[in-house]
Amino acid sequence: MSADKSTKIETRLAHAGRSPRDHHGVVNPPVYHASTILQPSLAAWEAAGKPGYDGYLYGRFGTPTTRSFETAIAELYGADDAVAVSSGLAAIAVAMTAHTKTGDHVLVTDSAYFPCRKFCETVLRKYGVAISYYDPTVGAGIADLIRPETSLIVTESPGSVTFEIQDIPAIVAAAHARGVKVMTDNTWATALYFNPLDHGVDVVVEAATKYISGHSDVMIGLVAGRGTDTPRLRATAGALGNCSGPDDLYLAQRGLRTMAVRIARNQANGLALARWLQTRPEVARVLHPALPDHPGHALWQRDFRGASGLFSIVLHPVEKPALAAFLDGLKLFGMGASWGGYESLIMPADPRALRSATSWDMPGQLLRIHAGLEDPGDLIADLESGFERLAQAGSRPHMSP
Ligand SMILES: *Cc1c(COP(=O)(O)O)cnc(C)c1O
Numbered sequence: 001m002s003a004d005k006s007t008k009i010e011t012r013l014a015h016a017g018r019s020p021r022d023h024h025g026v027v028n029p030p031v032y033h034a035s036t037i038l039q040p041s042l043a044a045w046e047a048a049g050k051p052g053y054d055g056y057l058y059g060r061f062g063t064p065t066t067r068s069f070e071t072a073i074a075e076l077y078g079a080d081d082a083v084a085v086s087s088g089l090a091a092i093a094v095a096m097t098a099h100t101k102t103g104d105h106v107l108v109t110d111s112a113y114f115p116c117r118k119f120c121e122t123v124l125r126k127y128g129v130a131i132s133y134y135d136p137t138v139g140a141g142i143a144d145l146i147r148p149e150t151s152l153i154v155t156e157s158p159g160s161v162t163f164e165i166q167d168i169p170a171i172v173a174a175a176h177a178r179g180v181k182v183m184t185d186n187t188w189a190t191a192l193y194f195n196p197l198d199h200g201v202d203v204v205v206e207a208a209t210k211y212i213s214g215h216s217d218v219m220i221g222l223v224a225g226r227g228t229d230t231p232r233l234r235a236t237a238g239a240l241g242n243c244s245g246p247d248d249l250y251l252a253q254r255g256l257r258t259m260a261v262r263i264a265r266n267q268a269n270g271l272a273l274a275r276w277l278q279t280r281p282e283v284a285r286v287l288h289p290a291l292p293d294h295p296g297h298a299l300w301q302r303d304f305r306g307a308s309g310l311f312s313i314v315l316h317p318v319e320k321p322a323l324a325a326f327l328d329g330l331k332l333f334g335m336g337a338s339w340g341g342y343e344s345l346i347m348p349a350d351p352r353a354l355r356s357a358t359s360w361d362m363p364g365q366l367l368r369i370h371a372g373l374e375d376p377g378d379l380i381a382d383l384e385s386g387f388e389r390l391a392q393a394g395s396r397p398h399m400s401p
Contacts, residue, residue, distance in 0.1 A: 009076060009192055010260040017072025017253065031250045032063035060243045069253045070222075076191040076256075077204060079224035083234045084249060085242045088187060088207020091221030092116045093123070095183050095203045096152065098236040099229070102128035104151040109166065110357040111136040111159025113185060117354075133357035137295070139167035143174040150178070155201070156185035157194075158296065161349050161368055162360070163287040163312060165296025168303065172200035181229065187211075187340075192263055193306040197226045203233065210340025211308060214255040214262050218248045262342070262373060266309025269344075269371035269379065276380050277313050282387050284364050287312040309371035310339050312349075315364040318394055323348070323365055325393035326386040332372075332379055339370035344379055346370075 003015040020027055037056045039045040048057045056063060062070070066084055073082035085091050096119065100106060108120055110133045120131045134145055136159055146153075153175050157166035168184065175182045183203040184196035190211050196204045206212070208220040221244075223233045237243070267290075274288040288311035289300040300307070315323070327335060333346040347368045351360040371379065 012076055013256055013260050016075040017068040028254060029065060029068040031246045032065045033246050034063050035059040060241065061238060063246065065246050065249045069249050072253065072256060073222050073224055077195055077197050077224045079197060080226050080230040081234055082222055082224035083237045084244045085221045085223060085237050086244050087219045088209050088221040089115050090242050091205040091223045092185065093119050094233060094237045094240065094242060095205050095223050096124060098232040099152040099181050100124060100129045103149060105130040105147050105149045106152045106154065107145055107150060108133050108154040109136045109156055110134060110355045111162050111164050112154060112156050113160055114354050135358045136164035136166050140170040140174055142171050146178050146180055150180050153180055153182045155182060158188055158289050160188055160310065161312060161354060162351050163289055165289050165299040167299055168196060168199045168201060176200065188308055188310060189304055190259065190263065192260055193308065194304045199303065202227055202229065208252045209338060211259055211263055212255050213252050214259060214341060216338065216341035216343065218251045220244050220248045220252045263308055265373050266371055267307050269376045270307060270309035270311055272376040273369060273371050273379060274311055280387060282315055282390060283313050284316045285314040285362060312366050312368045314362045314366050317364045318390060322390045322394040326390040329389050330382055330386055332374055332382040342373045344370060344372035344374060
């Protein structure tokens with residue numbers, strides 16, 4: 001089963017990668033638990049070891065459960081291949097390893113997901129890959145930062161804490177003029193709202209842990225590419241021993257089927273919260289690219305089909321006890337890492353500790369908010385009570401021990 005390419009992505013999300021007729025009519029593909037996969041004959045055994053073999057060889061290289069998810073992802077991105085790996089970070093590591101060798105130089109956006117930076121610093125550097133970080137809003141100016149040995153430019157748009165939108169087509173044009181590949185972390189938008197490959201990007205990674213899975217109970221990542229270097233992605237994941245488990249593959253694939261309606265709701269709730277937060281005197285800035293006063297709004301409007309439910313706010317400076325009173329009493333917003341699930345989250349972050357090429361000069365606390373699927377009025381009421389607690393705690397004299 002598969003909806004043809006002329007259909008909208010919402011339609012393809014429901015159909016891509018499924019083949020009920022191969023499974024007795026069962027709608028969802030079955031979960032294959034496997035390490036050993038038996039070959040029926042010597043001839044088959046020998047064929048399975050040869051390059052280009054596209055059957056099933058060993059659990060680590062995938063089962064029909066793996067392949068149906070990967071087929072769906074490749075179809076959604078219009079990719080030549082998509083590989084499912086153990087987490088979003090593993091997807092970053094596989095894509096970057098596939099596109100670098102000793103002596104190469106990599107340009108990484110200063111707004112990158114922090115563990116990506118850690119991978120660069122602790123692993124790639126050790127193998128003689130030079131890394132430099134660049135201003136996420138550099139656009140065509142990236143051309144001045146490209147060196148003869150630059151092999152890869154890493155983008156993430158918007159940055160998942162500070163929400164700068166990158167001019168991906170301008171970066172791709174400058175990169176390709178010098179034979180440099182471009183990678184995009186597309187976790188925020190998903191294939192639904194932005195397809196980096198359609199804008200010339202060579203490799204896209206996504207933490208399927210987030211919106212694709214959608215229920216905060218799965219770790220899975222994906223790497224997808226277009227062009228002649230794409231086979232390197234699967235080869236690298238295979239060489240590194242990276243794969244993902246059958247139940248997570250199944251759940252991620254099930255999540256795909258409802259992703260369009262969930263993200264539409266995350267988007268609506270996110271915008272309702274962002275607009276309300278803009279009216280609050282406690283809030284200095286709302287960092288949401290779909291708001292007209294966001295510095296990246298025009299680029300977002302040009303390139304994206306929508307916004308997901310993740311954005312940040314910066315409070316006016318408050319004392320720690322007032323911040324704690326605000327956060328600790330929230331009933332609907334959990335404090336925790338990750339996002340993309342059905343539930344709302346709020347998390348403090350300090351961009352100063354996360355960047356090196358650019359500075360962050362807003363003095364107040366940054367809070368990253370994920371708008372879940374709850375009733376938006378209930379979410380606003382929860383935050384409103386939080387601001388009352390914050391005001392009360394702020395007006396009480398702070399007792400030092
Ligand atoms: C969460 C996240 C990742 C990593 O995904 P995991 O599955 O948690 O490893 C990568 N990039 C972005 C932007 C993320 O938010």
